[in-house]
Amino acid sequence: MVPLGKLKKSPKNVRKTPHTEGEITALAASIASVGMLQYPVVEPELGPKNKPTGNYLVNAGEGRRLAQLLRAKRKEIKKDEPIICIVDTTHNATEISLAENTIRSNMHPADEYEAFAELNQKEGMSVEDIAGRYGVTPAVVKQRLKLGAVSPALLTLYREGAMNLDQLTAFTITDDHARQEQVWAELGWNKNRPAILRALTEGQVSTDDRRVAFVGLDAYEAAGGTVTRDLFDEEDGGYLTDAPLLNRLVREKLQRVAESVVAEGWKWVEVEVEYDYQRSAAMATIDTVARTLSDDEQQQLSALQDELELASNAAEQDDASEDAYADIERLESEIAKLTEEAFVPEDIARAGAFVALGNNGEARIERGYLRPEDVPHEEGEGDGDGKTAPLAAKAADGLSAALTAELTAYRTAGLQNDLAQAPELALIAVTHAVAAKAFYRFNDLSCLGLSLSAISLSGVASGIAESVAGQAIAERHAAWKARMPEDGEALWVFVSSLAMDELLALLAHCASLSLDAVQRSNGGSGRTALAHAGTLAKAMPHDMTRYWQPTVANYLGRVSKERILEAVREGRGEDEARLIAGLMKQAMAERAEELLNGKGWLPSVLRPTAQEKPE
Numbered sequence: 001m002v003p004l005g006k007l008k009k010s011p012k013n014v015r016k017t018p019h020t021e022g023e024i025t026a027l028a029a030s031i032a033s034v035g036m037l038q039y040p041v042v043e044p045e046l047g048p049k050n051k052p053t054g055n056y057l058v059n060a061g062e063g064r065r066l067a068q069l070l071r072a073k074r075k076e077i078k079k080d081e082p083i084i085c086i087v088d089t090t091h092n093a094t095e096i097s098l099a100e101n102t103i104r105s106n107m108h109p110a111d112e113y114e115a116f117a118e119l120n121q122k123e124g125m126s127v128e129d130i131a132g133r134y135g136v137t138p139a140v141v142k143q144r145l146k147l148g149a150v151s152p153a154l155l156t157l158y159r160e161g162a163m164n165l166d167q168l169t170a171f172t173i174t175d176d177h178a179r180q181e182q183v184w185a186e187l188g189w190n191k192n193r194p195a196i197l198r199a200l201t202e203g204q205v206s207t208d209d210r211r212v213a214f215v216g217l218d219a220y221e222a223a224g225g226t227v228t229r230d231l232f233d234e235e236d237g238g239y240l241t242d243a244p245l246l247n248r249l250v251r252e253k254l255q256r257v258a259e260s261v262v263a264e265g266w267k268w269v270e271v272e273v274e275y276d277y278q279r280s281a282a283m284a285t286i287d288t289v290a291r292t293l294s295d296d297e298q299q300q301l302s303a304l305q306d307e308l309e310l311a312s313n314a315a316e317q318d319d320a321s322e323d324a325y326a327d328i329e330r331l332e333s334e335i336a337k338l339t340e341e342a343f344v345p346e347d348i349a350r351a352g353a354f355v356a357l358g359n360n361g362e363a364r365i366e367r368g369y370l371r372p373e374d375v376p377h378e379e380g381e382g383d384g385d386g387k388t389a390p391l392a393a394k395a396a397d398g399l400s401a402a403l404t405a406e407l408t409a410y411r412t413a414g415l416q417n418d419l420a421q422a423p424e425l426a427l428i429a430v431t432h433a434v435a436a437k438a439f440y441r442f443n444d445l446s447c448l449g450l451s452l453s454a455i456s457l458s459g460v461a462s463g464i465a466e467s468v469a470g471q472a473i474a475e476r477h478a479a480w481k482a483r484m485p486e487d488g489e490a491l492w493v494f495v496s497s498l499a500m501d502e503l504l505a506l507l508a509h510c511a512s513l514s515l516d517a518v519q520r521s522n523g524g525s526g527r528t529a530l531a532h533a534g535t536l537a538k539a540m541p542h543d544m545t546r547y548w549q550p551t552v553a554n555y556l557g558r559v560s561k562e563r564i565l566e567a568v569r570e571g572r573g574e575d576e577a578r579l580i581a582g583l584m585k586q587a588m589a590e591r592a593e594e595l596l597n598g599k600g601w602l603p604s605v606l607r608p609t610a611q612e613k614p615e
Helices: 020-035 062-073 094-101 111-119 127-133 138-147 152-159 167-171 177-186 194-201 211-215 218-220 243-262 277-281 295-315 322-339 401-420 422-438 468-483 488-496 500-513 526-538 559-572 574-579 585-596
Strands: 006-010 043-046 052-060 228-229 236-239 267-271 289-290 341-343 352-357 363-370
Touching: 020 062, 020 127, 043 094, 052 062, 052 094, 111 127, 111 138, 111 152, 127 138, 127 363, 138 167, 152 167, 152 177, 167 177, 167 194, 167 243, 167 422, 167 488, 211 218, 211 352, 218 228, 218 243, 243 267, 243 352, 243 363, 295 322, 401 468, 401 500, 401 526, 422 500, 468 500, 559 574, 559 585
Parallel strands: 006 052, 267 352
Antiparallel strands: 043 052, 228 236, 289 341, 352 363
């Protein structure tokens, strides 16, 4: 029996990496509960002339010494509490320490899970009691109890290495052992955690579903809905068990949104949870027009534009603060509000709107659509069979206007990047643009009258800056900007001093920034301009598979199941499409992304047009 205060850390202890605070806390809790099951091995400390000092060096059991000191600090035991020790002066101290730390076998995690479950179910210990006894958090105890409650047959597979821990955690979402075993037996090649969860929660709704984001968990639970939590989800997610209730709440909330849209004066407003792309694509639309500003609004706009110019100049300084960029965003937002286009009241009275659930859990409102009976018929209109052409440019190939614009934004970025690397062609393109202005369009008389409108693509494709083409364009622009003189008046000297290859490269970069091949719902680039983009694409040459491939986020999750299957059928073949035909929409989209990765498949709006294909 050695007083606790007489035990000291041994320099011969081979464990040099100290115990963590959590390990010592857990060990102290265990000792307080069941005592010290393994005694420290010590030897007397020798002072000058090899005389004992009265202290003892702990060669094996430093963690237990620290745990007892923690208990003494908490006043659970006395500072000089007698500690049972094994005094060993016969064997080598280093060998003793090494043996204790290496010659050991840890219990299998499954044994630990079942032991925790037994303490809870048979011994009646609460989650908090178990957590306190073993120095872990209640959340960890709940996880281990759940794992211990999984089917014994599956725990056996885990012990044998036929199932990993990640897979095992997925089965904790239900307590039905028969269902757990059935799912494991029926899973095909894909037995990862998401696949197991999808099978076990079929008919339920994940908490990260857009419907949940729209309604809110609190509203769902207030209406009597229940949620099964996934204790192993890093985002504290789970599954809503009452899908019909959730769908009803979604429709009710969309209906409330629709009431506010009706108040805008539309002739009709339809509510559907899923937006009908094909139907809206076949309908005519009305156009927005620029709003006429009052004198006060015009003065306000001019003042905002002047303020924006000053803020932009300030942001370009080396010592620019974050506030400068915040000012620019605020000013741009205020200018956008003043200059945004709007529908004409007379058109609103004969057109309608769709209210649906957006991709990110927001209300999606699509305004300005005309039913066939509301489309004005004028002499000469129609396509020869009595059908009236839409009043505005519509999305290509039956896709939504927003998705068409986003996809063609990626195409535009690719074309821009390719044109920037084809200086000779850029020179021809610029010459073509100058000739078009000189001969076919009236222009104000100025020094040259040639303007360059850089096209912003982030408004229709938020991920464009991170795309392959977007990053290449940004890097090229930054490299040129670093070479530009600070004084704009010195620009002529800089440009005129460039060698021909650099001059052409700069020209190509500037010309590429104005290239616009985005197909927008409000018209955007005209038919002739889009055809010209195809001509440039053929001349470069241009290959969109270098810049875009289908993902759940940019395409597959935003089209119908039929289009997903069509994509897989074209990219991988009929057999692969047949294998995923029975999956639910999200699972189908995720699997399609895997199948099409690196296969060069493109939706028709991104494929080479007839004029782009080589002769």
